[in-house]
Structure formats: structure tokens, C-alpha cells
Amino acid sequence: MRQRRYFSPMILWTLTLLIALGVPAAAQTPAASEPLAEVDGKAITAEEVEKAIAAPLTQLEEQIYTLKRQQVEALIAERFLTREAARGASRSRLCWMLR
Numbered sequence: 001m002r003q004r005r006y007f008s009p010m011i012l013w014t015l016t017l018l019i020a021l022g023v024p025a026a027a028q029t030p031a032a033s034e035p036l037a038e039v040d041g042k043a044i045t046a047e048e049v050e051k052a053i054a055a056p057l058t059q060l061e062e063q064i065y066t067l068k069r070q071q072v073e074a075l076i077a078e079r080f081l082t083r084e085a086a087r088g089a090s091r092s093r094l095c096w097m098l099r
Helices: 009-022 046-086 091-098
Strands: 035-039 042-045
Touching: 042 046, 046 091
Parallel strands: none
Antiparallel strands: 035 042
16 A cells, blocks of 8 residues: 655645745736837837846846745744744754754
8 A cells, every 4th residue: 555645734834835935926027018218219128137137037037036045935934943942842952953
């Protein structure tokens, strides 16, 4: 008989949160052909701007994701430590959990 694997609610919540943090809101992005400005009768489109900022934007998105992931991990660790301290875990046990 196969064993079922269960994930703790905390792990599922964390994964859900990380996915949600990584997905930008579609309403914030204008259509690629939408003119953002016009100079001498010639439109500057969202597509032109996106091409021009693609590399730095990718770096910023990676930094934002990393920062959010680190904060989620820190909050998870803090809550686990708080729970274990409330259960009476020893100082050495709590220090071991921080590694």
C-alpha cells in the first residue's frame, strides 16, 4: 500500500505566499502598443519602454523576490522559535534551530 504524504499547513501557506508575491498584477501593465507619450507626432509605446528597461527591470524583480523570500523565511523562523520557546525548549535547542 502506498503511503500518503502530507504537507504542513505552514509549508503550503508559505508556497502560496511566495507564488502570490512573484505574480505581478496584470492591471498595472499597459498594452504593448498603447502610446505612453508623443513627440513630434510620433508615439512612444509601452513596448519601446519595456525593451529599453528589460535588463534593469529583471534585476530589480529578482531583488524584490529575494527580499520578500528572505522576509517570509525570517518570519517563519521567528514563529517557530516563539512556538518552541513557549513549549519550554532549552536555550541550546533554540540556538540549534537557528542554524
